[in-house]
Amino acid sequence: MKKYLLLLLISIYSFSTAQEMEICKCNLLKKSEDSLNTFYSIYKFKPILKKNALKPQFDYISIKYLKKFSKSQDILDSVEIKINTEVSKIAPDTTYISYKIRDSIERIEYSKKYGDIPKPVIIKTGKLNGILAILYRTRYSFNPKYYLRISSDNGKNWKNYYTGLEGYKNYLFKSNSQYPLWKDHDNIQIEADIVRMIEEPLFPSSPFPKYETIKNNALITLSLKEILKDSDEDGINDIEEKLVYFTNPFSKDTDNDGINDFEDENPRYKNLDNDFTRLIEILRFGDYYSLTKNSNVRMDEFITDLKTVHEDIQRQIKNRETEFKPREKSFLDLLDFRVIVTDDENIRRMNTYGEKTIFLTSKEYLKYLKYNYGISYNPNYSRILKCDDKKDTYILTFDGLIRGETYIFIKVPEGWIVRVGSRWQT
Incomplete structure (x- = not known):
């Protein structure tokens, strides 16, 4: 909100x-x-070089390029379509009413879930040998973080894992991919556009960044060996503790205040x-x-x-x-x-x-x-x-x-x- x-x-x-x-x-x-x-x-924004954007950011990522692939422009955001349809019915320049419409529709749509994840943020789901997986993104308006949610007991209990990746830095995962999420027991896969940010947000005139697509036919494979590591079993995998939270991946309670890091x-x-x-x-x-x-x-x-x-x-x-x-x-x-x-x-x-x-x-x-x-x-x-x-x-x-x-x-x-x-x- x-x-x-x-x-x-x-x-x-x-x-x-x-x-x-x-x-x-x-x-x-x-x-x-x-x-x-x-x-x-010193920090002056410069777009990442195209050759660097094409390189996997981590060693647990591999990429191959497809001859037949899904197109990101064919992806329809059903929530945005509903919002835009309703907003188009009101008078222009009624910003507050537009916000109320958006808020009302999102409350309804985000209450619809698969497992405990709201359906609008789900990119792909899959099942292999009784193991359920959900690849999803966070709700940030841009640079959403990509997570994997896994259940080994048919959806009764779930564990959460950060993939180490953000949307637009440098992959835009495609929800319309025809490839199954599970490649095999040790790997998941998802089609993606490889992109780079070419212009930072500028407030208030341009509050969102601009991006350039470098490749639109990538198939990204993520090895689960690193992604599933949660050394202290606190609900935050080691990747997220090291790259995002800066907490101790070998302690459930980094600051020793009696509260688990995930809940703190x-x-x-x-x-x-x-x-x-x-x-x-x-x-x-x-x-x-x-x-x-x-x-x-x-x-x-x-x-x-x-x-x-x-x-x-x-x-x-x-x-x-x-x-x-x-x-x-x-x-x-x-x-x-x-x-x-x-x-x-x-x-x-x-x-x-x-x-x-x-x-x-x-x-x-x-x-x-x-x-x-x-x-x-x-x-x-x-x-x-x-x-x-x-x-x-x-x-x-x-x-x-x-x-x-x-x-x-x-x-x-x-x-x-x-x-x-x-x-x-x-």
Whole structure:
């Protein structure tokens, strides 16, 4: 749901704003910003070379090219057809109504399942010697991740395995393939277009990337030997632990907090509860704080009461759920997560209030980008740094998808005075 709210906001607000405020002196923050600017200047999008896109990304993948093959342009998305049919019946420029139509139809269609996987995301199913398999993708609007779901007892119990592959990087699996999913007991196969991204998303004008098809007749074979490895049997295969979660593939509980990595909202870091973690939780999850009299057009200011932070946020989350009814939960929701990039220990250990989050350091994020797209989609928080020239005053910068802000925090007996300024928004 948040994805469509985001697109709705982008369609409504296509402007940039900036607010300035008196920033405290902080040499460490300047160094942090310089480092971040260097990172983004170095990372300039370049399409992968065609010859590299044709090379298998992992040694458990093999490719052959077919003389007779299925065509991706023949694939019909029945959900999108239904949505477009209904949207065409309403007046143009009624974005909110269009969103409501999409939401209503998707709720119905995604409630239809094979096993515990919604049918709209299933690419191919197969059965071999009593073993059921589902090849499916996640619900991301682009760069969906490809997973394999397997049952050895006729659908009573299922195990989940990440293939290590994302849609459009560099395979687009075809649901209309005439080849059976099972090649043999040790391998699965699926037809695919081999593609490469040639243009990154640009908000708000072009929120989706553009791709080029390099080969449209590939048959991809995936060896199950590596894909089925789950050394610690925590429900996350070793490939996903190494490439996506950055958790320990040999420990069911990477952060030793008593919660299985698959079920843990923050599987890498045990939560802390202190003045700084509560402060960040307010910034990330809080809403509707009354501004002080000192607020003006150049600066927003509010005061937080640290004693009631958790109760305040829980109440506000419930209010949002009342306003926007959540979807029925499915297995896909357990695979949904956010990535936050930060080198601050307190931020990495905050309460995420039911939102599964993978916290990565800036160095880890460079490794993450080798196998996962997301340079402009994942928020970045600087360290919380003490101001050089003001007592009990701290500073933090945030860069996100459609907005960025600088915060000043002043410690007071009841909690924090929070000043929000230097704001940009797309």
